[in-house]
Amino acid sequence: MIEIERKFLVKNTQFKTQAQSSTRIVQGFLNTHADRTVRVRIKGAQGYLTIKGRSNAAGTSRFEWETAIPLAEAETLLNLCEPGILDKVRYEVPVGTHLFEVDEFHGENQGLIVAEIELQNEDETFDKPDWLGEEVTGQVKYYNSQLAKKPFSTW
Template sequence: MAQEIERKFLVKDDSFKRQAFKSTRIVQGYLSSVPERTVRVRIKGEKGYLTVKGIGNASGASRFEWEMEIPKEDAENLLKICEPGVIDKTRYLVKNGDLTFEVDEFYGENEGLVIAEIELKSEDQAFEKPAWLGREVTGDTRFYNSMLMKNPFKNWKDQL
């Protein structure tokens, strides 16, 4: 069982795209979106995945995560029985020293939202912050994909 430690940030501009070494379209839905256990179905490029995540710790930076690749056809069928709402985004991978930022540019009802995540070995691990990195939103549940599905960015973006 793996423990995921990540920090999440808003992105100021699209200059990260010039630094990206890979981009992949992702479509995902949730079989369960309760905070104690989210169960996500994802199609990432030509592959399918099933992921279970536990509730985050007090800071929101650390939580249990289990993921398994499944046939794309199975993921497509599971998406049909997911809770209402879908997350549609492009993920850009951007090297940052020996770490990699995953930068998600959202579409549809979450259009205009761009979030960068970085996975760390510990919550206090230091890393260089690129100029395009904005305000930290780690632990702010509004920015969880499972919440963006229920209450899309278009509904509250003017409150930022």
């Protein structure tokens, strides 16, 4: 249950032509403590509850546990979340042997597009598409839990 991922800014919307799917996601946080975050997410018509631990020093890996929950329960739990509900569209974009998850944010985070790639190990190599920009792995301000508290539009 250790998640290893790297995060990048996205330079343009060229990724949309390569996307195999897109899904709207609405999510909030029941807890945003640095040692643990508890997230409620609605992805399409399915609810999820996720707990994440503190990231390692590089920001590339951390504990993650997630379970599906009924949509109605997720909708109810969103009402209990800390202020700052995120609204985004996630695009799944295959590149080489990997899958990038590209989040195009809306609302107070409009204009921010971030790509994440999950890896099997921290030293794993992967193809970098032309639309991939600056790496922001480990930069706390790009964590979803922080975007909920201090949206991109306020930077």
